[in-house]
Amino acid sequence: AKDDRKFSVLIAGGGSTYTPGIVLTLLNGLDKFPLRKLKFYDNDGERQKKIADATAILIKERAPEIEFEATTDPKEAFTDVDFVMAQIRVGKYAMRSLDEKIPLKHGVVGQETTGPGGIAYGLRSIPGVIELVDYMEKYSPNAWMLNYSNPAAIVAEATRRLRPNSKIINICDMPIDIMDRMAAIVGLKDRNDLVFRYYGLNHFGWWTEITDKQGNDLMPQLKEYVSKNGYWVGGDYDKGTEASWESTFKKAADVYKLDPTTLPNTYLKYYMYPSWVVKHSDPNYTRTDEVEAHRQKLVFGECKRIVDNGTAKDTDFKPDEHSTYIVDLCTAIAYNTHQRMLAIIPNEGAISNIDPTATVEVPCLFGSNGPERLSMGKAATYQKGMITEQNSVEKLAVDAWVEHSYTKLWQAFSLCKIVPDAGIAKDILDEMIVANKDFWPELK
Ligand code: NAD
Numbered sequence: 524a525k526d527d528r529k530f531s532v533l534i535a536g537g538g539s540t541y542t543p544g545i546v547l548t549l550l551n552g553l554d555k556f557p558l559r560k561l562k563f564y565d566n567d568g569e570r571q572k573k574i575a576d577a578t579a580i581l582i583k584e585r586a587p588e589i590e591f592e593a594t595t596d597p598k599e600a601f602t603d604v605d606f607v608m609a610q611i612r613v614g615k616y617a618m619r620s621l622d623e624k625i626p627l628k629h630g631v632v633g634q635e636t637t638g639p640g641g642i643a644y645g646l647r648s649i650p651g652v653i654e655l656v657d658y659m660e661k662y663s664p665n666a667w668m669l670n671y672s673n674p675a676a677i678v679a680e681a682t683r684r685l686r687p688n689s690k691i692i693n694i695c696d697m698p699i700d701i702m703d704r705m706a707a708i709v710g711l712k713d714r715n716d717l718v719f720r721y722y723g724l725n726h727f728g729w730w731t732e733i734t735d736k737q738g739n740d741l742m743p744q745l746k747e748y749v750s751k752n753g754y755w756v757g758g759d760y761d762k763g764t765e766a767s768w769e770s771t772f773k774k775a776a777d778v779y780k781l782d783p784t785t786l787p788n789t790y791l792k793y794y795m796y797p798s799w800v801v802k803h804s805d806p807n808y809t810r811t812d813e814v815e816a817h818r819q820k821l822v823f824g825e826c827k828r829i830v831d832n833g834t835a836k837d838t839d840f841k842p843d844e845h846s847t848y849i850v851d852l853c854t855a856i857a858y859n860t861h862q863r864m865l866a867i868i869p870n871e872g873a874i875s876n877i878d879p880t881a882t883v884e885v886p887c888l889f890g891s892n893g894p895e896r897l898s899m900g901k902a903a904t905y906q907k908g909m910i911t912e913q914n915s916v917e918k919l920a921v922d923a924w925v926e927h928s929y930t931k932l933w934q935a936f937s938l939c940k941i942v943p944d945a946g947i948a949k950d951i952l953d954e955m956i957v958a959n960k961d962f963w964p965e966l967k
């Protein structure tokens with residue numbers, strides 16, 4: 524029979540800087556993933572409205588048959604929805620800035636998803652994402668949620684534990700971005716031309732095999748390139764890449780050297796070279812300041828331009844790896860394609876010598892029943908040690924939130940590879956408790 528379904532999609536975190544990219548990708552891909560309805564939900568109506576007003580113009584010009592609505596009302600937002608694309612930032616950039624700056628003041632890496640900053644953000648995100656899951660289950664129990672909200676590792680561990688049967692799939696665009704770079708390095712069109720094996724935790728993983736569609740091994744060529752240039756492609760490819768990302772992609776050369784049998788995720792630089800990272804950080808101007816000056820300014824500036832001109836015909840908003848990945852995932856679930864893609868899911872044997880209850884990032888086949896994990900075999904000794912330690916940090920962070928436990932949170936901070944000792948961990952923690960008083964449970 525002819526499949527004439529059309530889908531209803533909700534973007535939760537409609538005010539996110541990533542929303543216009545997703546809208547563009549959806550509008551460009553209506554032949555593969557047809558929409559009947561697009562909704563935005565955010566708890567900051569004013570921020571969301573700036574993106575929504577521009578989106579309304581885009582839709583009117585390109586696909587007026589799609590019903591569009593932006594709301595701050597959970598019932599209105601989550602009713603009659605097939606897919607939720609979640610990308611919230613609880614505490615927004617103001618809190619992210621503190622996540623970065625408080626540790627740096629103590630000589631420790633200050634980063635969105637890594638170390639004390641990542642744990643602090645985790646304790647804010649857990650209730651925010653759980654709330655979205657509960658709204659979805661209440662108003663659209665058959666829907667799927669694809670969640671980008673960070674820190675994905677801690678959020679995924681929390682949803683594994685607190686909402687084990689919910690239809691949330693936690694995802695990350697970092698390996699996707701890197702695989703697009705790998706494709707460019709070997710002269711292929713994009714990541715979909717690569718077949719890969721990858722394992723680890725979120726922001727903490729390694730590729731063990733990469734071939735082309737014909738099965739030719741691409742690892743030797745990639746390793747040769749990465750050992751010199753990291754994942755930096757340069758030229759037109761990297762026009763517009765921000766300074767901090769240039770440094771991160773280049774630093775992957777040094778991260779690679781620690782284990783020349785695999786290719787690393789870029790985020791491992793924070794764990795392997797923390798003193799280098801701190802030395803190259805400015806405690807008064809961190810990634811948040813760069814995002815506010817660059818991405819946020821560009822996105823909100825372009826929305827305003829569209830609204831002021833009353834047209835989006837000449838907009839430079841375009842699809843990117845972040846937006847195409849989430850739309851590809853929805854398409855794979857909607858049409859049961861069993862496409863092979865990464866997700867952050869309960870291990871349950873995917874990495875055979877790692878705790879089955881760890882939340883790991885591995886390739887899965889995506890179909891109408893969700894992700895089916897592929898077996899990646901054993902982690903090598905080096906990776907096993909790293910993963911076991913970091914996963915314990917993530918579990919302790921969730922324990923601390925559930926049990927309101929100061930001690931568990933202190934343990935999480937001090938076990939973290941990038942924190943030199945328990946005293947410094949405590950100093951950072953005590954400062955973060957004050958900074959996060961509107962978001963964290965009161966710790967005992
Ligand atoms: P942003 O601050 O621009 O947007 C986030 C939006 O979420 C804001 O409009 C905010 O008002 C809203 N929000 C906050 N708390 C909310 C809540 N409880 N309910 C509803 N809405 C809420 O952030 P951004 O930089 O665009 O990033 C969005 C999210 O995506 C972040 O969590 C970021 O870390 C994440 N991200 C993930 C990946 C990945 O690969 N997993 C990649 C990039 C960004």
Ligand code: LMR
Nearest residue numbers: 635673768810811814818
């Ligand atoms: C962002 O704000 O862009 C992050 O989600 C990742 C990064 O670039 O720091």
